[in-house]
Amino acid sequence: MATNVIAYDNLEISAFELKYLKELKITNSINNHSKLELVGLLPEDKGETYIYSTEENTPIEVHYKDDKGNKNSIFNGIISSVKVKANKDVYYLYVEAYSFTYLMDVVKKSCSFQNVNMTSHELVKSVIGLYSNADVVMNIPNVPIGEFILQYKETDWEFIRRIISKYNQGLFSEIQTPNIKLFCGVLENLEQQDLEINSYNVYKEIDTYEEMKKNYLLDANETDYIIYEVQSHKILKLGSSINFKNSSFYVSSVCNELKQGILCNKYKLQNKRGLRQNRLFNQEVIGISLDGQIIGVKRDRVQVSLKIDEGRDSGNAYWFPYSTIAGSPDGGGWYCMPEISEKIRVNCPTKDEKRAFVINAIATHSADKPDENDRMSNPDNKSLKTDSGQEVKFTPNGVLIECNGGQAKVNLNNDGTIDVIGQKNINLACAKGLSLRAENQLSISAVNGIDILCESGSNMIMTEGDEILLNGTRVHNNG
Known part of the structure; x- marks a missing residue:
């Protein structure tokens, strides 16, 4: 990286022709998109031209050339806002832009990840893979997700940021390349750079320490939240490893800004443990119910194909607990599982989707002309x-x-x-005795005949010819 001073006239903006670069500011921090803000003087013949020529996702690059004439990029992204201020024949261009990671933070999506054997790396890469030329470097444990994961009304950026927060890690945007590039977590084994600084500010974020210690990181130390603010002519990336005061630090925040025509670089330095992030949740899932249908049933659990996943492979579906009407710790209560293809709902009672369970769906049956065969025609039944x-x-x-x-x-x-x-046979059987008793009258009738028998060999037969036949080793007649 260059250590020489970078002046305004050594900076070049790829998307615009400027006579003079008046203001420039680039910021980058953990879990945020890098942002570019610039103001420049336009040639008179350009005027409002850039207002009409700048379209959706127009790329922009800020770079400088070193002593050897090599181009060094310090920002790549897409333009989000462009404005021209005119005063007679003087035109100033105002531009705002974000890193290419912003493309992941536009469309809200809803889908589920139900394969508990999918690893954390596979999950993140399956999302990143939806974007052309996107790249991701993983530094979180590559372990099976082991639970139901739901992306609900979240952009892909919000979703990935939340997923890696399970490991108390954050997202680092790479802005030196002309494409989406992410680092998930602080990189290991980085080449450590020396940084000689004579003046700096140092402070401790006690409130942040207390919040993290009491809610997210039980092993947090106060020293993790000691922050050094330093300035240097050296261009450093977010997450860079720095040797400062004979200790190892990491860049947790970057601000490159033109001041009096010179590019000043301000950095925040923390130890590695201080870069850990708190666990994030999607508050949108609290109380939601997702429509779906049953594709598998086992004991008190079910597999579900969700409506939000239409068109996606439902293989290796998650086994959700099924909500019964009543149950007890000893296994008693109501056991009535739904049928395959039955419509159901997946309910998320809390901000953590792993608590989701399946409940009955609202009935979709309707009858324009209810009749006696319609089960819903009489609410008393x-x-x-x-x-x-x-x-x-x-x-x-x-x-x-x-x-x-x-x-x-x-x-x-x-x-x-x-x-x-x-409609066919009715069989009555018991292990010991069977008693038929009536206070007034007991009637037994048949169309063809009645046969009363004992397995010892005796029987009484009443035929349709008005005959009564008695068989046995001994027959007693009191008549």
Whole structure:
């Protein structure tokens, strides 16, 4: 890196032709996009030209040439705002621009990551890979995510920033290259640069230390939040490793600014532990319900294909806990799992999506002309029905249990009667004794005949020919 003084006339702006660079400021810090602000005097023939020629995602570069004539870039990004102030024939151009990482921070997205075996590196790279020529350098543990992860109404920048905050790391924007380049976490084994400084400011952020110690980092030390503010003619990158005061520091903030025609570089230096970030959460997920359908059921858990993931592979779906009506620690309570393809909702009760669980969906059935077969035509009737045709109905008149549209059913009526109906056979069996008793009358009827038998060999047969046949080793007739 150059140590010579860089003056305004040695700086070049790629996107614009300027007669004179009046103001320039470049800032870069952890978890933020780098920002460029400049003011320059335009040639008279340019006037408002740049207002019309500057389009969406117009790139801009700020660079200088060293003593050997080599071009050294100090900012690359896209223009976000351009303005011209005119006073007679004098035109000043005002420009704001952000690093290319800003392209990741435009569109809000919603999707889920359900494969618990996907690693943290694979997750981040799958998002970065959506952008042309984007690059990412990882310095977080490459371990399976192990839980349900939801990107909900978040830009890709916000999402990745939140994901790596799980490891108390931040995002570092690289602005020396003409494309998206990110560093996830502080890089290891960087070549340490010497920085000789005679004057500096030093302070301690006690409030930040207390917040981090009490809420996020139990091992935080006060020395982690001692910050040195230094100035140098040397161009340093965010996250650079510096040898200062015979100790190792890292650049946590960069500000390059033209002052009296000279580019002054101000840096904040902290030890590595001081660059750790607090855990971030997406507050938007609190209380949301996501529509989906069941694709797998196992014990008290289900796999779900979410509507927000339409068109994506649902393989290796996450096993969500399913919310039952009632349950107890000993396994008692209500057990009724949903069917495959049944519509459900995934509910997130807290800011941490790993707490999500599945609940029943709002019914989507509708009937333009309700009839007697419509289960929802009378709200006084309650029912539970499966896809295979079993149903239990609770009505003001009693309880009906039936299978396959009435092939077999039992009516428990409020008037005290019980109807047992089967389209084929009805079998009654017990291990010991079976008693049939009526206070007034017991009726047994059949169309063809009645056969009462004992496994010892005796039986009584009533035929359709008005005959009664008695068989046994001994027959007693009291008539």
